[in-house]
Amino acid sequence: MWMSELSERSGLPxxxxxxxxxxxxxxxxEALGATRSRYDEPHLRRLRLIRALxxxxxxxxxxxxxxxxxxxxxxxxxxxxxxxxHVQLSSADSLPAPTGASRRRVDRLLCRLRWRVSADSAHRVxxxxxxxxxxxxxxxxxxxxxxxxxxxxxxxxxxxxxSVVSSAPEQATEKAVIGTVLLEPVLSIVRxxxxxxxxxxxxxxxxx
Amino acid sequence: MWMSELSERSGLPxxxxxxxxxxxxxxxxEALGATRSRYDEPHLRRLRLIRALxxxxxxxxxxxxxxxxxxxxxxxxxxxxxxxxHVQLSSADSLPAPTGASRRRVDRLLCRLRWRVSADSAHRVxxxxxxxxxxxxxxxxxxxxxxxxxxxxxxxxxxxxxSVVSSAPEQATEKAVIGTVLLEPVLSIVRxxxxxxxxxxxxxxxxx
Numbered sequence: 204m205w206m207s208e209l210s211e212r213s214g215l216p217x218x219x220x221x222x223x224x225x226x227x228x229x230x231x232x233e234a235l236g237a238t239r240s241r242y243d244e245p246h247l248r249r250l251r252l253i254r255a256l257x258x259x260x261x262x263x264x265x266x267x268x269x270x271x272x273x274x275x276x277x278x279x280x281x282x283x284x285x286x287x288x289h290v291q292l293s294s295a296d297s298l299p300a301p302t303g304a305s306r307r308r309v310d311r312l313l314c315r316l317r318w319r320v321s322a323d324s325a326h327r328v329x330x331x332x333x334x335x336x337x338x339x340x341x342x343x344x345x346x347x348x349x350x351x352x353x354x355x356x357x358x359x360x361x362x363x364x365x366s367v368v369s370s371a372p373e374q375a376t377e378k379a380v381i382g383t384v385l386l387e388p389v390l391s392i393v394r395x396x397x398x399x400x401x402x403x404x405x406x407x408x409x410x411x
Numbered sequence: 412m413w414m415s416e417l418s419e420r421s422g423l424p425x426x427x428x429x430x431x432x433x434x435x436x437x438x439x440x441e442a443l444g445a446t447r448s449r450y451d452e453p454h455l456r457r458l459r460l461i462r463a464l465x466x467x468x469x470x471x472x473x474x475x476x477x478x479x480x481x482x483x484x485x486x487x488x489x490x491x492x493x494x495x496x497h498v499q500l501s502s503a504d505s506l507p508a509p510t511g512a513s514r515r516r517v518d519r520l521l522c523r524l525r526w527r528v529s530a531d532s533a534h535r536v537x538x539x540x541x542x543x544x545x546x547x548x549x550x551x552x553x554x555x556x557x558x559x560x561x562x563x564x565x566x567x568x569x570x571x572x573x574s575v576v577s578s579a580p581e582q583a584t585e586k587a588v589i590g591t592v593l594l595e596p597v598l599s600i601v602r603x604x605x606x607x608x609x610x611x612x613x614x615x616x617x618x619x
Contacts, residue, residue, distance in 0.1 A: 251547045289606070319612065324607065336462070342586065348571075355566070362559060363606065387599055393538070397561065400526040401572040
């Protein structure tokens with residue numbers, strides 16, 4: 204298809220698509236002459252993936268670029284691709300390091316759960332930092348709440364990952380990114396709805 | 412305390428604090444003469460809340476401003492403050508409207524769950540839009556997965572909201588924001604860890 208059709212079917216302005224091409228986020232089309240290129244279904248699909256990562260998951264283009272590079276690198280095992288997508292979500296190098304106490308608390312949690320999370324995982328740092336932030340606001344996150352979260356997430360994650368692993372190999376890496384990065388907002392929105400429901404039921408009892 | 416101490420205790424540069432003051436995110440201190448002002452513990456606390464909303468929850472300052480305005484408006488009932496914080500997370504007016512099919516699917520889900528989520532809630536739109544985005548990538552989110560998410564989130568949300576409602580009234584609104592906005596990243600990080608664990612166990616069986 205030509206650029207005009209790619210724009211129409213993706214719903215994106217030509218200028219945006221050209222920006223992604225220049226930026227390397229979208230592979231070049233098949234050049235037919237000096238100024239015309241033809242594009243394919245995979246181009247359309249890639250555009251939709253970029254938009255979903257930006258619009259639904261709220262990621263920055265820089266982060267999207269790193270995730271797509273991992274998807275495109277066929278030498279990487281699936282576990283590594285999932286890891287890369289994950290690390291991009293959790294990492295924030297510019298933020299202060301977490302306290303040792305929070306780091307140890309996260310280590311103890313994972314040890315208690317017997318979860319296999321690598322020792323240098325960005326998630327350990329991100330969780331410890333979040334706990335520090337909440338503590339600075341006098342909001343103590345109890346071990347019970349963390350255990351509740353873990354108990355709620357374990358079956359969900361197992362189902363999500365096994366659906367990815369069981370898909371056809373050529374789709375598996377893209378599915379891994381969708382299943383890990385793009386289902387996260389879905390779960391968060393369901394949690395907000397559950398909170399709206401709980402808040403609506405409790406507020407009838409007359410609390411401010 | 413003076414500005415220098417506020418900067419030291421919050422870990423934020425004076426320039427950043429002055430920006431928040433000019434921007435109205437941080438209330439003015441007590442003016443002592445033309446160029447000096449004195450600040451208080453609530454100022455320090457507000458700075459920490461702003462940083463947590465930006466660094467941990469990844470919100471933009473514009474969104475933080477709207478949430479803080481709801482916290483500061485004592486005329487608003489708690490349920491409304493939680494709602495405002497929520498809507499800020501889910502809303503994205505610039506994005507295309509979801510399809511009618513997805514809207515109806517979300518309506519049916521909430522009906523099936525008997526959750527009280529207002530008919531014009533931004534969450535309904537956000538979830539429908541996320542489903543559309545995933546569908547455009549040929550990723551069908553099954554009813555079973557949505558039901559799993561709902562089953563996992565219901566007890567978590569109930570515990571979270573009841574801990575907020577039971578706190579002292581003067582802290583309740585701030586706690587509501589922390590408990591809804593800042594615990595969301597904590598839960599997401601726990602999910603990523605659970606996925607890393609599941610992926611690590613499954614990848615040993617030799618899938619790419």
